[in-house]
Amino acid sequence: MEQVSVISLWIALLLFGAAFALFIFHYLSRREQMNLRGVVVALAGWIALGVALILRAASAKHIPVVGAYESLALITWFLVGVYLVLELFTQVKALGLYVMPAAMLFLGVAWSSYSAPAGLMPDLQSDIVVLHVIVMFTAVGALYLAGFAALLYLLEERLLKRHRTGSVLGRLPSLATLDRLVYHATLFGVPFLTMGMVAGAIRAIAFGVEGWLYDPMVLLSLGAWAIYLALLYGHLRGGWGGRRAAWLAIAGLVVMLAIRFAAVPYWSGFHTYGG
Amino acid sequence: MLVVVVGVSHATAALELRERLALDGGAALGVARALLAPGGVCEAVALSTCNRTELYMYARDASAARQAALELLAERAGVSPASLAPSTYSHAGEGAIEHLFRVVASLDSMVIGEYQIVAQIREAYETAREGGCTSVVFNRLFRHTLEVGKRVRTETAIGEKPVSVSSAAVDLAEQVFGHLEDTTALIVGAGETGELTATHLRARGVRDLLVTNRTLAAAQEMARRVGGRAVPFEDLEGHLVAADIVISSTSAPHCVVTRERVHRARRRRRGRPLFFIDIAVPRDVDPAIADLDGVFLYDIDDLEHVVARNRAEREKEAVRAEAIVVEELANVDAWLRALEVVPTIATLREAVERIRTSELERLGGRLSGLDDEQRAQVELLTSSIVNKILHLPTVTMKDVAGRDECYLYVDAVRTLFGLDGNGDGRAGARGEAHGAGEAGGARPGTAAAETAAGSEAGAAGGTAEEAGARRPAPGAGGDAGLAVP
Numbered sequence: 043m044e045q046v047s048v049i050s051l052w053i054a055l056l057l058f059g060a061a062f063a064l065f066i067f068h069y070l071s072r073r074e075q076m077n078l079r080g081v082v083v084a085l086a087g088w089i090a091l092g093v094a095l096i097l098r099a100a101s102a103k104h105i106p107v108v109g110a111y112e113s114l115a116l117i118t119w120f121l122v123g124v125y126l127v128l129e130l131f132t133q134v135k136a137l138g139l140y141v142m143p144a145a146m147l148f149l150g151v152a153w154s155s156y157s158a159p160a161g162l163m164p165d166l167q168s169d170i171v172v173l174h175v176i177v178m179f180t181a182v183g184a185l186y187l188a189g190f191a192a193l194l195y196l197l198e199e200r201l202l203k204r205h206r207t208g209s210v211l212g213r214l215p216s217l218a219t220l221d222r223l224v225y226h227a228t229l230f231g232v233p234f235l236t237m238g239m240v241a242g243a244i245r246a247i248a249f250g251v252e253g254w255l256y257d258p259m260v261l262l263s264l265g266a267w268a269i270y271l272a273l274l275y276g277h278l279r280g281g282w283g284g285r286r287a288a289w290l291a292i293a294g295l296v297v298m299l300a301i302r303f304a305a306v307p308y309w310s311g312f313h314t315y316g317g
Numbered sequence: 318m319l320v321v322v323v324g325v326s327h328a329t330a331a332l333e334l335r336e337r338l339a340l341d342g343g344a345a346l347g348v349a350r351a352l353l354a355p356g357g358v359c360e361a362v363a364l365s366t367c368n369r370t371e372l373y374m375y376a377r378d379a380s381a382a383r384q385a386a387l388e389l390l391a392e393r394a395g396v397s398p399a400s401l402a403p404s405t406y407s408h409a410g411e412g413a414i415e416h417l418f419r420v421v422a423s424l425d426s427m428v429i430g431e432y433q434i435v436a437q438i439r440e441a442y443e444t445a446r447e448g449g450c451t452s453v454v455f456n457r458l459f460r461h462t463l464e465v466g467k468r469v470r471t472e473t474a475i476g477e478k479p480v481s482v483s484s485a486a487v488d489l490a491e492q493v494f495g496h497l498e499d500t501t502a503l504i505v506g507a508g509e510t511g512e513l514t515a516t517h518l519r520a521r522g523v524r525d526l527l528v529t530n531r532t533l534a535a536a537q538e539m540a541r542r543v544g545g546r547a548v549p550f551e552d553l554e555g556h557l558v559a560a561d562i563v564i565s566s567t568s569a570p571h572c573v574v575t576r577e578r579v580h581r582a583r584r585r586r587r588g589r590p591l592f593f594i595d596i597a598v599p600r601d602v603d604p605a606i607a608d609l610d611g612v613f614l615y616d617i618d619d620l621e622h623v624v625a626r627n628r629a630e631r632e633k634e635a636v637r638a639e640a641i642v643v644e645e646l647a648n649v650d651a652w653l654r655a656l657e658v659v660p661t662i663a664t665l666r667e668a669v670e671r672i673r674t675s676e677l678e679r680l681g682g683r684l685s686g687l688d689d690e691q692r693a694q695v696e697l698l699t700s701s702i703v704n705k706i707l708h709l710p711t712v713t714m715k716d717v718a719g720r721d722e723c724y725l726y727v728d729a730v731r732t733l734f735g736l737d738g739n740g741d742g743r744a745g746a747r748g749e750a751h752g753a754g755e756a757g758g759a760r761p762g763t764a765a766a767e768t769a770a771g772s773e774a775g776a777a778g779g780t781a782e783e784a785g786a787r788r789p790a791p792g793a794g795g796d797a798g799l800a801v802p
Binding site: 071073074198202203205208214215216217219220240277280282284285286 | 471472479489491492493494495587588590607610613615619622623626
């Protein structure tokens, strides 16, 4: 079963690669059907990744969030899922070109830190941990996307300001679309982040974990949470240009990435479950 | 039989001559009808735009058709055919079809990549079709032409980037705001480019259009023309709060929109971006506003620059469009060639023979009881039935081979016997158009069969009503012929 899961993950990686190629072709040729095909292939990859995760969960007998391999694969699944929802159900189009490389990178890193499925350590066998993990991953998918959209926003804003109206500009979503995407993805992600943090705190208090508040991951999460709240506050109050929101979303992204790629493997006290 | 075109365009004739040759709907139909002649032109479409007047004919004799068209045009222009001839061009056969494809692809247009020509060709074709001037060949050719027009525009970026200052400005606004439905535009000053841009913005669905000017009367006048509303010039700052897109084209010698004003307005805008297009010389908008967050400013130089680059880009895309034209030409060519009598007879015989042998094979088991002689008898019997059935159609087709309407018979036979069903001719059409082509292909054929039958009855009675035979009734052949997906 584990073998099938790994093969399925590889298929997902290949499909994301194929989708990326189609998106590049769409970018160059402007043939609308290429984008559509890319979306279909990305959807197939997303399903393959879902299958891989389910099989992995079945063979490890717990939700696949233990260790870098499982958690990165799950993050990728959420990220691509959010992208697909946007592509299929909203006016936000043509982001696949930017989402696919990130998905491939994450899956690649996941694979490079592959670990055999292991049983769940007793610490993690609790409902509140499951809740904590699921809402956190939802938040991470949405907030990563907000960060990527913010990067595009700043790029496009700069191009517009400098009158670089060349081929790149015409192929980016409109500035307003990206601005909305940053805001909506953040608005979607923050409640989940909040819930996840509360669930984590309850778990830590209930089990009497020593010094959990000073855990680097907890501190960084609090920092990210504050950044995102500032972003939402600024947006609701109005008066902020899109640029400031974009910078905040990027700051948030940096913190989130630091949590995932620095805090979890190297710094964390108790969140390190197999890297 | 071949397609012939005679015409004048911006490349060959001055505006004054093109004006005299311009045809409105009724006149276009009149000209097409006048071209149709027994023994000469079988189908005709007259295309007239402000840049060209062209007559497309399906004719037996290219030079006769050419001469007839030239005379007709000369008559309309009020000059002699000899003096008109140097201003015209003419193509026949594949060249004419290539020309038509290049026209629909806007490769022959004054502004490469313009889109109107597709609608104009569609209208010209519809007019001719409803007037009964088209039949099998032009119904298919023009339908295919419109597909080519569509294909060129979806598969290349030929018409994508604007090549006029006003539409480039609107495009940039869309890059900032996405859809313009939720935006308000403010026009400052009464310049011509400003008005043109306002019209473009209106067309793209801008929600509210404010017009302001130092003299209120001028603002009101322009507001009426572009469908906006005039607002007092004194409250410019208030308008800057309401507006998202500002187009400025005053003749003021100094800046009308200062950085300070924009800065104050911006704070009341709750972070919404503000997009300035300054098409005035000297400039109306202080360039220093460009460093404010969420404020974008483009002046006339920037826009001209955009336009120049877009033009160059269209030229590049034109090369790809030419390739599509060549590709499509091959498709049509194969189909037109299939309309010949002799190969059709051969294909028909092959198809029926295939049915006969396959039926015999199917019965192989039951025939095993027969001895060799009996089996030979069965062979002979089936062959002779097939030959008897095919005899009359073959003779009739050979009979009409010399006549104008022979291709109608051919098309009918090909449709009735499904000769184009697998592999050759129109089945080779490219994937997307395939479904539409098949669906449309079956029905005009039926109509043609009816008319062909009618023509035969007429011929038998000694009074060949050629016009009636040649053209399907508008309702029958026409609608089916235009299978727009």
